[in-house]
Amino acid sequence: MIQESIVEAFNLLMSFDEEIYQIIFLSLTLALLATLTALVFGVFFGILISSTTFKGKRFVKKLIFTFMGIPPVVLGLFVLLLTIGPLDPVFNLFTVQVMFFAQFLLVLPIITGNIIISSEKTQKEVLETAETLGASRMDKVKLLIVETKPFILMSMILGFSRAISEVGAVMLVGGNIRYSTRTMTTYIARSNSMGDYSKSIAMGIILLILAFVIHSILARFRGDFYD
Amino acid sequence: MINLNNVNIVFSDVVIKYKDFTFKKGEITFISGPNGSGKTTLLKAIANIIDHKGEIDRNGFVTFVSQKPILFSKTIYQNIIYPLEIRKLDISNYENRIEKYVKLFELDKILHKKAKSCSSGEQMKASILRGIIFEPDVLLLDEPTTALDIKSIEELTKLLNEIKKDMTIIISSHDRLFIEELNDVLYELGDPYV
Ligand SMILES: Nc1ncnc2c1ncn2[C@@H]1O[C@H](COP(=O)(O)OP(=O)(O)OP(=O)(O)O)[C@@H](O)[C@H]1O
Ligand SMILES: [Mg+2]
Numbered sequence: 001m002i003q004e005s006i007v008e009a010f011n012l013l014m015s016f017d018e019e020i021y022q023i024i025f026l027s028l029t030l031a032l033l034a035t036l037t038a039l040v041f042g043v044f045f046g047i048l049i050s051s052t053t054f055k056g057k058r059f060v061k062k063l064i065f066t067f068m069g070i071p072p073v074v075l076g077l078f079v080l081l082l083t084i085g086p087l088d089p090v091f092n093l094f095t096v097q098v099m100f101f102a103q104f105l106l107v108l109p110i111i112t113g114n115i116i117i118s119s120e121k122t123q124k125e126v127l128e129t130a131e132t133l134g135a136s137r138m139d140k141v142k143l144l145i146v147e148t149k150p151f152i153l154m155s156m157i158l159g160f161s162r163a164i165s166e167v168g169a170v171m172l173v174g175g176n177i178r179y180s181t182r183t184m185t186t187y188i189a190r191s192n193s194m195g196d197y198s199k200s201i202a203m204g205i206i207l208l209i210l211a212f213v214i215h216s217i218l219a220r221f222r223g224d225f226y227d
Numbered sequence: 228m229i230n231l232n233n234v235n236i237v238f239s240d241v242v243i244k245y246k247d248f249t250f251k252k253g254e255i256t257f258i259s260g261p262n263g264s265g266k267t268t269l270l271k272a273i274a275n276i277i278d279h280k281g282e283i284d285r286n287g288f289v290t291f292v293s294q295k296p297i298l299f300s301k302t303i304y305q306n307i308i309y310p311l312e313i314r315k316l317d318i319s320n321y322e323n324r325i326e327k328y329v330k331l332f333e334l335d336k337i338l339h340k341k342a343k344s345c346s347s348g349e350q351m352k353a354s355i356l357r358g359i360i361f362e363p364d365v366l367l368l369d370e371p372t373t374a375l376d377i378k379s380i381e382e383l384t385k386l387l388n389e390i391k392k393d394m395t396i397i398i399s400s401h402d403r404l405f406i407e408e409l410n411d412v413l414y415e416l417g418d419p420y421v
Contacts, residue, residue: 125297128276132291133310133357146300
C-alpha cells in the first residue's frame with residue numbers, strides 16, 4: 001500500500017497535472033502568507049503584552065493560550081458565521097481570501113502566545129537594564145525586537161506548521177472547490193472519503209516532503225537568529 | 228548625593244526596613260551583610276526599578292550594574308557603547324577611554340564576540356564598563372567582584388578610585404579585601420527576618 005502510494009506520489013508530481021500543482025501552490029502561498037501576516041501582528045502584540053502591565057493581563061494571556069489550541073474546524077465555523085454575518089461586506093464564503101483570513105486567525109494566537117511565553121522573563125530584565133542606562137521608550141522597543149529575534153523564527157515555524165497541516169478551517173470556509181479553493185489537506189480528505197487511499201497518501205507524502213524542505217530552509221536562518 | 232528617609236520594601240513574606248543612610252558624592256560607600264539581608268533590594272530601590280515605601284532623594288542619573296550581568300544580544304563592544312549610542316554622543320570622542328578600559332579588563336580579544344557566548348567574568352566586566360562609560364552621577368554596583376579574577380579586581384579597584392571624585396558610588400560586596408581597599412563608608416545590613 002505504502003509502496004504503491006510512493007509510486008503514485010511520484011506519478012502525481014511527474015504527470016505535471018496542472019491541478020495538482022495549483023493545489024500545492026495554493027496551500028503553500030496560503031499558509032506562508034497567513035503566517036507572515038500573523039507574524040507581523042503577533043510579534044507586535046506579543047511584545048506589547050509581555051512588556052507592559054495592565055488590568056486583565058492574566059485573562060488576556062489565558063485567552064490567547066486557549067486559542068493556541070483551538071480546533072481549526074471550530075475556528076472555521078466561527079469565521080463562517082462572521083462571513084455570513086458582520087463581515088459579509090468584506091469576505092465572500094468559499095474564496096481564497098476568506099481562507100487566508102481563517103488561517104491568519106488560526107496562526108495569530110500561536111505566534112503571539114509563543115512570543116509571550118518565551119520572552120516574558122528576559123524582557124523584564126532587559127527593560128530594567130535599559131532603563132538604568134537611560135534608554136527612551138523607542139530605544140526599549142528597538143531592544144525588545146532584537147532580544148525577541150530568536151523566538152520569532154521559532155514561533156514562525158510553529159505557525160506555519162499549523163497552517164499547512166490544518167483541514168478544518170479551510171474546508172469549512174473554502175468549501176474544497178475544485179480548481180479554486182482545494183488545498184493539499186482538503187484534497188487528502190476528499191480522496192480519502194472517496195476511497196482513493198493511494199491518492200490521499202500520495203498527497204500526504206508530498207505535503208511531508210514540502211514541509212521538510214521548508215523547515216530545512218528555515219533552519220538555515222537559525223544561525224543568524226541564535227547567538 | 229543620596230538620602231534615604233524611612234525606606235522599606237514589602238515582599239510577600241518579609242518587610243525590609245533600611246536605616247536612613249546617606250551616600251555622598253566623591254565617596255565610595257559599601258553595603259555589606261549576609262545573603263538575603265537586602266543589599267540587592269536596596270540598590271534596586273535606589274535605581275528606581277523596584278517599588279518602595281518612604282523617600283529616596285536622588286541627584287542626577289543613577290545607573291545599576293546587576294549582580295548577574297544582563298547583556299543585550301549584541302557584541303561586547305556594542306554593549307559597552309550602548310549608553311553612548313542612545314544619548315547620540317559621538318563615539319569617536321570616547322574611543323581612547325574605551326580602548327583603555329578594554330585593555331585594562333583584557334576584553335580586547337573578545338570585543339566583537341557575541342556577549343552571551345562570553346564567560347561570566349567577561350560578561351561582568353563588560354557590564355561594569357557599560358555602566359561607567361557614560362559617567363553617570365550615581366553608580367550602583369551589586370557584588371561586582373564575585374565573578375572576577377584577582378587581576379581584574381585590582382584593575383577595578385584602581386579604576387573606581389580614578390573616577391570616584393565626580394560620582395556617588397555605592398557597592399554591595401562580601402569581599403573583605405576589596406572593601407578595605409576602597410571604602411570611605413561602610414554600612415552593614417542585618418537579618419531582615421525579625
Ligand atoms: N521579588 C521578591 N519576592 C519576594 N521576596 C524577595 C524578592 N526579592 C528579594 N526578596 C527577599 O528579600 C530579601 C533580600 O533579598 P536581596 O536579594 O536584596 O538580598 P541580598 O542581600 O542581595 O543577598 P545576596 O547576598 O544573596 O545577594 C531576601 O530574603 C529575599 O528572599
Ligand atoms: Mg544580592
